[in-house]
Structure formats: C-alpha cells, structure tokens
Amino acid sequence: xxxxxxxxLIGQEVAIAWxxxxxxxxxxxxxxxxxxxxxxxxxxxxxxxxxxxxxxKKFPGVQVLGWERVGNYALRFDFSDGHRTGLYSFDxxxxxxxxx
Numbered sequence: 048x049x050x051x052x053x054x055x056l057i058g059q060e061v062a063i064a065w066x067x068x069x070x071x072x073x074x075x076x077x078x079x080x081x082x083x084x085x086x087x088x089x090x091x092x093x094x095x096x097x098x099x100x101x102x103x104k105k106f107p108g109v110q111v112l113g114w115e116r117v118g119n120y121a122l123r124f125d126f127s128d129g130h131r132t133g134l135y136s137f138d139x140x141x142x143x144x145x146x147x
Contacts, residue, residue: 049141054122061111065141071140106128
C-alpha cells in the first residue's frame with residue numbers, strides 16, 4: 048500500500064503526491080460523490096440486508112475545507128456541505144484516480 052507524502056488543495060481538486068512518485072488529482076465534487084460513508088452507500092447487516100445510503104449523486108459547488116489522516120491507511124475529508132464521515136483508504140483513493 049502506498050501512502051501520501053503531500054496533499055494540497057489546487058483549484059477545485061485535491062492533489063496527492065504519493066511515496067512511489069505517482070500524483071493523483073481528485074475533483075471536489077467527484078470525491079464527495081464517491082464517499083465510502085454509510086450515509087452515502089448504506090450499511091449491511093449480518094444477513095446481508097442493505098440499510099440506508101442515498102447513493103451517489105451530484106454535489107455542485109461543494110468544496111474540500113480540510114482533511115485529516117486516519118492512522119496509516121486513510122484520509123477523512125471535511126466538505127463544505129457538512130459531510131465528514133467517509134474514510135477514504137489510500138488504496139481507494141488510488142483506485143478512484145485510476146477510474147477517472
């Protein structure tokens with residue numbers, strides 16, 4: 048697993064420089080829509096039943112106000128719409144950038 052060395056807000060994107068020399072860029076709106084939080088994707092019980100989650104949608108004008116590193120595996124972003132519960136693992140952030 049690769050870890051971020053530097054994280055910057057550039058224009059309307061989060062730019063991440065990784066320890067393997069790669070750089071990824073995440074537009075604020077797409078990052079918010081891809082939040083892996085329970086409020087966005089829901090939760091499953093022990094039987095596999097899905098509860099909650101309003102699914103991906105558009106978030107025009109949303110801004111990233113800041114971020115926090117969570118352990119040695121994830122980032123948590125603070126969005127201007129008040130959302131701040133999704134933990135974006137480093138691997139998930141790399142996959143998001145690769146699928147863009």
